[in-house]
Amino acid sequence: MADRIVADTPFLRCIDRDGWFFAERPSGRDVVVIVAVTPEDGLLLVEQVRPPVAAPVIELPAGLTGDDPRHAGESLAAAARRELIEETGFDAERVEKLGACPTSAGVTSELANVFLATGLRRVGPGGGVGNESIRVHEVPRAALRSWLRARADAGVLVSSQVYAGLYLAGWC
16 A cells, blocks of 8 residues: 555655554654764753653754755765754764664654764854754763753653663763
8 A cells, every 4th residue: 555645744744654654754764863072071962842742852962864955965974063063053073973773663764863973162152043942051971860860850851862872872
C-alpha cells in the first residue's frame, strides 16, 4: 500500500503507512546535535521553551538540515558548526561525528546525527535566529550531573538527547 499523506505543512508532514501514523520533515530526516566541549572542560547546553511540552527544555545545541534553501547541499558537519554558532555564539575548530540514532522511531523518521565539537571560540552572541529565544548555559563537567538534577527539580525538562550525546562522547 502506498503512503497516504494525512497532513502536510512546510515543516512537518503526517503520513499513514499501512495503518502506522508518523511524522516526517519534507526537507529531509537529518538533524544535527552537538556535544560542545569548552576549553575549560565544560559543556554548552541550551534552554528554550518548547510548545509541544509547554515547558522549558534543556538540550544540546541542535538543528535541522535542509530546511533553508540557503544551506542546500550543506554537509552534516557544516550544519553542526552553523547550528552551534547560531544557538550558542561559539564556533568549533573540530567537529567529529559520534553516531546517529532515531529521535523517536515510533513517531518520526527523523535521525539525530551527534557531533563532538572541540576547540571552541566565541564568534557571536548566540541565542538563535528568527523567533528563537535560546538561553545558553556553560556547565563545568564536574557539576553537570547536579546541575541537570537541579534544573529538573525546578521543573525544567531535560531532553533525552543530552544523555545520549553525553554517552556517545564518553562523558557517562
